[in-house]
Every structure is written in structure tokens, then in C-alpha cells.
Amino acid sequence: MWKNGSVYLLKLTEHFERLPGIGKKTAQKLAYSVLKMPKETVESFAKSMLEAQEKVHYCSNCYSFTDKELCSICSDKTRDESIICVVEDTKDLEAIENTCEFKGIYHVLHGVISPLNGIGPEEIRVSELIERLKNSKVKEVIMATNPTVEGEATSMYISKLIRNPEIKVTRLAYGVPVGASLEYADEVTLSRALLGRNGIA
Amino acid sequence: MWKNGSVYLLKLTEHFERLPGIGKKTAQKLAYSVLKMPKETVESFAKSMLEAQEKVHYCSNCYSFTDKELCSICSDKTRDESIICVVEDTKDLEAIENTCEFKGIYHVLHGVISPLNGIGPEEIRVSELIERLKNSKVKEVIMATNPTVEGEATSMYISKLIRNPEIKVTRLAYGVPVGASLEYADEVTLSRALLGRNGIA
Numbered sequence: 001m002w003k004n005g006s007v008y009l010l011k012l013t014e015h016f017e018r019l020p021g022i023g024k025k026t027a028q029k030l031a032y033s034v035l036k037m038p039k040e041t042v043e044s045f046a047k048s049m050l051e052a053q054e055k056v057h058y059c060s061n062c063y064s065f066t067d068k069e070l071c072s073i074c075s076d077k078t079r080d081e082s083i084i085c086v087v088e089d090t091k092d093l094e095a096i097e098n099t100c101e102f103k104g105i106y107h108v109l110h111g112v113i114s115p116l117n118g119i120g121p122e123e124i125r126v127s128e129l130i131e132r133l134k135n136s137k138v139k140e141v142i143m144a145t146n147p148t149v150e151g152e153a154t155s156m157y158i159s160k161l162i163r164n165p166e167i168k169v170t171r172l173a174y175g176v177p178v179g180a181s182l183e184y185a186d187e188v189t190l191s192r193a194l195l196g197r198n199g200i201a
Numbered sequence: 202m203w204k205n206g207s208v209y210l211l212k213l214t215e216h217f218e219r220l221p222g223i224g225k226k227t228a229q230k231l232a233y234s235v236l237k238m239p240k241e242t243v244e245s246f247a248k249s250m251l252e253a254q255e256k257v258h259y260c261s262n263c264y265s266f267t268d269k270e271l272c273s274i275c276s277d278k279t280r281d282e283s284i285i286c287v288v289e290d291t292k293d294l295e296a297i298e299n300t301c302e303f304k305g306i307y308h309v310l311h312g313v314i315s316p317l318n319g320i321g322p323e324e325i326r327v328s329e330l331i332e333r334l335k336n337s338k339v340k341e342v343i344m345a346t347n348p349t350v351e352g353e354a355t356s357m358y359i360s361k362l363i364r365n366p367e368i369k370v371t372r373l374a375y376g377v378p379v380g381a382s383l384e385y386a387d388e389v390t391l392s393r394a395l396l397g398r399n400g401i402a
Contacts, residue, residue: 008252048212
């Protein structure tokens with residue numbers, strides 16, 4: 001990078017570069033765009049960054065993000081507390097919430113077990129889930145980790161840990177995505193879709 | 202977007218979304234990553250944003266970014282002040298600096314003439330360039346705008362404005378990029394490469 005610009009610009013670029021998925025070129029572009037913003041916008045941006053970092057924390061029940069003690073889902077009395085949907089990330093929780101199909105509550109693991117990356121069950125919120133299930137009226141745990149090798153393994157691991165005959169452990173259905181073309185579906189997905197075939201009502 | 206998270210998180214996401222090239226999903230990812238940063242990092246990020254916005258401004262001579270009166274290139278006495286390289290953007294200046302081939306000075310237009318987007322010569326730093334050329338010892342102006350229709354037009358427009366027999370106006374060479382394959386070069390590039398062919402020394 002051209003080192004002659006300004007130390008301030010360089011420092012800001014470096015900060016942007018440390019964000020996930022932001023490379024050198026993009027970081028530079030973003031830093032320049034900040035220079036061109038009105039002063040108030042930059043001030044509000046910086047303030048909102050500090051505020052978010054300071055005030056947003058994990059929900060003490062489900063470990064999604066909230067600025068209160070309990071998140072809006074956990075504190076919502078209309079949600080069905082007998083079904084817990086276990087997701088890897090808050091982004092997955094959002095994706096499921098956006099379907100408007102699920103009325104239960106969540107548990108966010110914040111990662112998946114991945115021995116190759118040195119992430120074991122202790123690094124993610126597994127023990128907190130097991131703790132939640134004790135003395136609770138939970139009837140079903142839906143494992144909604146991603147359909148990847150790690151997601152699968154994590155889901156298997158947790159389902160074995162639960163070991164409670166009163167709690168049904170389920171997994172999201174595999175199959176062809178709606179609107180997709182069979183021609184382009186990979187073999188694994190297609191064979192899972194065959195295996196999981198349903199009767200037509 | 203899932204509206205139940207936290208207003209602080211939502212606000213931060215919106216700020217990220219306003220940055221160029223950052224969509225909804227990426228903005229969300231970036232906002233989450235800020236939550237996971239250590240407090241000091243977020244503080245330093247926010248500070249560096251405000252500092253950059255406050256202290257970095259245009260160089261009064263070439264309009265690149267600097268935090269001093271003149272940028273490091275304009276204040277460097279070893280640079281050849283008789284050659285000015287005209288670029289669209291500071292990013293292009295950086296690209297040329299990185300070649301270590303150019304020892305002259307620059308002029309940053311901050312845009313190109315683009316009537317379709319309502320950008321005329323007054324919106325970019327054209328008059329400032331013409332002003333710089335008056336009473337100066339400039340012998341050559343290299344037009345290094347991008348090889349696009351707008352870049353071409355801007356370069357033509359400026360070269361006609363200069364109208365000074367003592368100043369040579371040149372343009373970056375067109376041709377096939379080094380390391381590329383002729384097979385994949387587009388027709389226009391290839392025909393420009395043919396027209397601009399050089400003798401082999």
C-alpha cells in the first residue's frame with residue numbers, strides 16, 4: 001500500500017481490514033468513504049459502534065444478542081417454551097425467525113464443534129444447553145445446525161448428550177431446495193431427498 | 202431483518218449498510234463482529250474513524266488526501282514537478298505509486314465527467330488542474346483516467362482545455378495486459394494493442 005497518504009487514513013484502513021471478509025482493497029475503499037461522509041454521520045457511526053459493544057450482550061437464557069437481561073424471544077410469554085431450536089449462530093436464528101413458522105424458543109451455540117480448528121464442545125454453548133434442559137418442561141429439541149460435516153457432528157454430539165427419554169430430539173429435514181432444479185442438485189442432497197420422501201396428501 | 206435483537210445492533214448494522222459495496226447480510230456480519238471485539242479495539246476503531254474524518258483533507262496542490270497542508274508527494278523535493286499525472290481517484294494514484302515507475306507529481310480529479318450521472322466538469326477538479334498549469338513549469342500532463350468511456354471522454358475534454366503548445370499531453374498506453382492470454386482479450390483491447398505495436402529492440 002502507498003504509505004504516503006496519512007497515518008490516520010492508514011490506521012482506519014487497518015481497522016476495517018480486521019473485520020471479517022474485508023480485504024485490503026475493500027478496507028481502503030471503506031476508509032475513503034468515511035473521509036467523504038458528513039461529520040455528523042461519522043460521529044453517529046462511531047457512537048453506535050461503542051454503544052453496541054457496550055450495551056449488547058448475550059441473553060442469559062438462549063445466548064442470542066440483546067441489550068436487556070432476556071432477549072425479546074425469551075421474554076415473550078406467547079412463545080412455546082417446550083420447543084428449543086438449537087442454532088449455530090444468531091444469523092441462523094434470524095433466518096428461522098424470518099420464516100415466521102417457528103413459535104418456540106432458541107439456543108445459540110456460537111459455533112460448531114470442529115476439532116481441526118481446535119474448537120471442542122467446551123468452546124461453544126453446549127453445557128449451557130444441557131443445563132437449560134434440566135428441570136425444564138422442554139419436550140422437543142430441534143437441531144438446526146448447518147448441513148455441513150461440522151454441523152452434523154455437533155448435532156449428533158448434542159443429541160447423544162441429552163439422553164432424556166422425555167425430550168424428543170429432531171433435525172431439520174434434508175431435501176431439494178424449493179424452486180431448485182433436480183438436474184443441478186448434488187448427489188448427496190438428492191439421495192437424502194429420496195430417503196426422506198413423504199406421502200402426497 | 203429480525204427486529205427483535207437490539208436497537209443498538211440494528212443502528213450499527215444500518216451504519217455499515219450505508220458504506221459502499223456493503224449489503225444487508227455483510228452489514229449484519231460486520232455488526233456482529235464488532236460485538237465480539239475487545240472493548241479497546243472498538244474504542245480505537247471509533248476514535249480512528251473520527252480522527253480520520255477530522256484530520257484528513259485534500260492536499261491543496263494535487264487534491265490527494267493528507268493531514269498536512271501539502272501531501273508527501275507534493276512536498277517531496279526529489280519529485281519531478283514538470284510532469285503531472287492526472288488520475289480519477291486516490292486509489293489510482295496509489296496503484297501508480299506502487300509501480301515505483303513514476304517520479305512526477307499527481308492531480309486527483311475525484312471523479313470523471315459523466316453526463317448520465319449528472320457529473321459535469323465543474324463537479325470534478327478540472328479547473329483546479331488548469332489553474333495549476335498556468336505559470337508553472339509543467340512540460341507534460343499524463344492522462345491516467347480509467348480506460349472506460351467516461352475516463353476517455355474526461356481525458357479528451359481536459360486535453361482540449363489545456364491548449365498550451367508548451368505542454369505535451371499524453372495518455373497511458375492501451376494493449377494486452379502482461380501475463381494475459383490473447384485468446385481471452387476482447388476485440389477492442391486487441392485492436393488497440395495492434396495499432397499501438399512497437400518495434401522489438
